[in-house]
Amino acid sequence: MKVKSTSTKIGDAVFVIICILISIICIVPMLNLAARSLSGTEFLIRHEVYIWPKGFNLEAYQTVLSDAKYQRAFVWTAFLTLVCTLLSLTMTALCAYPLIFPKLKGRGFINVLITITMFFNAGTIPNYLLMSDLHLLENPLVLIIPACLSIYNMIIMRSFFYGIPDSLRESAEIDGASYIKVLLKIYVPLSKPVFASLALFYAVGRWNGYGDALMYIKTQKQFFPLQLLLYNILNNVNAVEVAAQEGFMQPGLKDSLKAATVMFATVPILLIYPWLQRYFIAGVTMGAVKE
Amino acid sequence: MAKVKTYTDDNGNNIIVKTGITWGQSFKKYWQLYLLLLLPIAYLLIFKYTPMRYIVVAFKEYKLNMPLKEMPWATTNKQVDYFKYFKKAFQNPDFLRALRNTVKLNLLDLICGFPAPIIFALILNELCFKRFKKVVQTIAYMPHFLSWVIIASLVSHLFATNDGLVNQMINYLGGESISFLGDPTNWVRTYVAAGVWQNFGWGSIIYLAAIASINTELYEAASVDGAGRFKKMWHITLPGIKPTIVVLLIMNLGYIMGGGFERPFAMKNNLVMENAEVISTFVYKVGIQQLKFPLTTAVGLFQSVVGLFFLLTANTISRKLGERGIW
Numbered sequence: 001m002k003v004k005s006t007s008t009k010i011g012d013a014v015f016v017i018i019c020i021l022i023s024i025i026c027i028v029p030m031l032n033l034a035a036r037s038l039s040g041t042e043f044l045i046r047h048e049v050y051i052w053p054k055g056f057n058l059e060a061y062q063t064v065l066s067d068a069k070y071q072r073a074f075v076w077t078a079f080l081t082l083v084c085t086l087l088s089l090t091m092t093a094l095c096a097y098p099l100i101f102p103k104l105k106g107r108g109f110i111n112v113l114i115t116i117t118m119f120f121n122a123g124t125i126p127n128y129l130l131m132s133d134l135h136l137l138e139n140p141l142v143l144i145i146p147a148c149l150s151i152y153n154m155i156i157m158r159s160f161f162y163g164i165p166d167s168l169r170e171s172a173e174i175d176g177a178s179y180i181k182v183l184l185k186i187y188v189p190l191s192k193p194v195f196a197s198l199a200l201f202y203a204v205g206r207w208n209g210y211g212d213a214l215m216y217i218k219t220q221k222q223f224f225p226l227q228l229l230l231y232n233i234l235n236n237v238n239a240v241e242v243a244a245q246e247g248f249m250q251p252g253l254k255d256s257l258k259a260a261t262v263m264f265a266t267v268p269i270l271l272i273y274p275w276l277q278r279y280f281i282a283g284v285t286m287g288a289v290k291e
Numbered sequence: 292m293a294k295v296k297t298y299t300d301d302n303g304n305n306i307i308v309k310t311g312i313t314w315g316q317s318f319k320k321y322w323q324l325y326l327l328l329l330l331p332i333a334y335l336l337i338f339k340y341t342p343m344r345y346i347v348v349a350f351k352e353y354k355l356n357m358p359l360k361e362m363p364w365a366t367t368n369k370q371v372d373y374f375k376y377f378k379k380a381f382q383n384p385d386f387l388r389a390l391r392n393t394v395k396l397n398l399l400d401l402i403c404g405f406p407a408p409i410i411f412a413l414i415l416n417e418l419c420f421k422r423f424k425k426v427v428q429t430i431a432y433m434p435h436f437l438s439w440v441i442i443a444s445l446v447s448h449l450f451a452t453n454d455g456l457v458n459q460m461i462n463y464l465g466g467e468s469i470s471f472l473g474d475p476t477n478w479v480r481t482y483v484a485a486g487v488w489q490n491f492g493w494g495s496i497i498y499l500a501a502i503a504s505i506n507t508e509l510y511e512a513a514s515v516d517g518a519g520r521f522k523k524m525w526h527i528t529l530p531g532i533k534p535t536i537v538v539l540l541i542m543n544l545g546y547i548m549g550g551g552f553e554r555p556f557a558m559k560n561n562l563v564m565e566n567a568e569v570i571s572t573f574v575y576k577v578g579i580q581q582l583k584f585p586l587t588t589a590v591g592l593f594q595s596v597v598g599l600f601f602l603l604t605a606n607t608i609s610r611k612l613g614e615r616g617i618w
Contacts, residue, residue, distance in 0.1 A: 008520070011417070011520050012417070012419060015414055015417040015418055016418065016420075016423065018414055019414060019415070019423070019424075019427045022411070022414075022427070022431065023426075023427055023430045023431070025488070026430050026431055026433055026434060026488070026492070027430060027433075028449075028456070029445040029446075029448075029449055030433070030445075032445070032448060032449060032456055033444075033445060033448070036448070047453070047454030050459075051456075091330060091331055091334065094327045094328065094330055094331050095328065095331035097324075097327060098321070098324035098325070098327050098328050101321065101324060103312055103317070103321075104317060104321050105312065105313075105314050105317035105318075105321075106317070110328065110332065113335060117335060117339040117340075119599055119602050119603070120595055120599050121595055121598075122339075122343045122345065122346055122591070122595070123342075123346070123574075123588060123592060123594070123595055124552075124574045124575065124579070124587070124591055125345070125348065125578045125579075125584055125587045125588040125591055126342040126344075126345035126346055126348070126588060126591070127342045128578070128579060129342075129345040129348065129584070130338075130341055130342045130345060134337075145338075146338050148334065149331060149334050149335075154331075178323055179321065179323040179327075180323050180326075183327075204436055207438075208436075208438030208439075208440075208441075209438070209553070210438070210440060210553065211552045211553045211556070214556075214575075215575065215579055227438050227440045227441075230440050230441070230444075231440045234440065234443075234444050234447075258444070262441055262444055265438075265441065266437060266441055269436045269437075270433065270436065273432065273433075273436050274429050277428075277432070281496055281500075284493075284496045284497060285496065285497065285500040
């Protein structure tokens with residue numbers, strides 16, 4: 001039995017304290033946000049709210065949750081996220097699975113085609129002009145289709161597929177299963193961890209993304225994802241219009257409203273990611289130790 | 292019949308090597324796989340390769356609603372001047388500023404942001420309570436899941452000059468308020484700090500995996516020899532994750548000309564544009580808002596080509612060192 005010396009115990013304690021400090025640095029900004037969203041106007045105006053709400057009330061949330069504009073943006077973004085995630089996972093699997101067959105002719109060529117896109121990007125304006133020519137500007141599909149396959153994620157899935165023993169596939173083939181059936185009946189069920197991990201990556205990417213919407217959608221405001229709406233509100237884009245429409249006139253209320261809006265856009269992801277921790281750690285690690 | 296190649300070895304014997312199958316056989320056997328690949332390949336061709344056609348805009352005079360082929364080449368004083376817009380870009384002080392800022396911010400991100408996950412992984416590795424370690428990890432991953440719009444909003448409240456939490460603490464400790472967001476130099480510090488905050492936890496995942504794969508017998512042997520905590524960290528853990536560190540460092544150097552759009556766009560403000568404007572935000576402002584397509588396409592092409600050069604160099608170095616590249 002090993003007995004820890006005093007110096008080791010002190011060392012352990014020091015590392016625990018460092019980790020507690022790091023955790024506090026991570027959490028305090030969120031606590032501050034939550035406190036602001038729950039605080040009374042008079043305390044916010046006097047800048048007295050730190051990490052605990054003062055003059056606790058749910059007014060800001062009531063306003064945000066009952067506002068048709070936010071409701072619509074929330075539902076629209078949730079819908080977009082769901083569609084994007086499902087489509088992206090399908091595309092990723094469609095691309096990764098055939099490429100694990102070593103004898104497939106043209107595999108090398110396709111790999112080159114894929115690798116080039118990882119090194120060279122045509123640039124923002126060529127992409128914009130393409131969207132324009134494809135009639136995707138001001139079109140909700142522009143938020144779904146152009147980003148529906150990530151090569152990095154494809155490589156992660158492919159290395160996971162490589163890890164599934166060939167013998168499973170071969171015995172199914174001998175039993176007369178088609179390749180598509182092998183994918184659906186063997187590879188997909190065995191790859192739940194990688195699907196969970198990539199689903200999280202794609203979903204977070206879509207939920208948090210606003211750059212594409214900012215560039216490609218200007219007039220069709222009903223297609224703005226939540227984050228772009230948030231950007232416009234936080235940065236007072238069209239401030240007069242917003243204030244006039246939504247009673248954002250009282251300054252203190254405005255601050256708690258903003259905070260509540262940010263909470264509203266953040267909480268869904270913060271509720272989900274801890275449960276998928278095991279999977280996304282595997283996903284990140286797999287991306288690093290490519291075959 | 293499989294395709295074969297015949298070689299003759301030193302003793303004059305023929306060696307027959309199967310080199311795979313013919314296209315016809317492959318199609319017959321694997322037609323389903325080709326079917327599956329149709330959509331992804333169509334996607335790559337349309338959304339990754341077709342945009343390259345539009346690069347030619349950098350060398351032309353852009354006319355609205357005119358097919359690319361009919362657009363006239365760029366001209367200076369009625370003389371064809373293909374590189375007109377590249378010259379213009381390099382005479383444009385705004386672009387030169389954006390270029391400088393891109394490299395500067397990326398370098399600072401690298402210097403501050405690269406060691407942070409390594410240090411954090413080393414600290415986590417010293418924790419002996421599994422539960423506690425897991426809680427710390429979960430908390431540290433959280434910032435990675437926040438969008439830049441949200442992080443920018445958090446930063447603007449925490450670092451506000453009058454009433455931000457950070458300045459209130461500084462005042463409490465007897466210091467003067469600091470203009471973290473309004474002063475260009477301080478803004479750069481805040482920007483880099485936000486990057487470290489967002490990424491140190493997430494970035495540690497790779498290093499933790501590398502640490503986990505170190506042979507535990509090494510630690511036991513070192514303990515027997517009387518090595519302390521820091522000796523083990525220095526002589527076993529760090530050498531154990533060195534390959535991972537080297538590869539990630541080189542690949543990160545390869546992205547020095549790159550640059551996301553969402554982070555600088557969300558964090559910039561009008562007071563600090565001299566330090567905050569980077570190439571991606573410049574292209575957005577001048578290209579998409581002011582519709583100066585040839586100039587910004589030229590800028591984008593310049594960025595892509597230089598980026599490609601850096602990446603290929605990084606990749607080559609990585610392979611020379613006997614490590615994997617990104618392909």
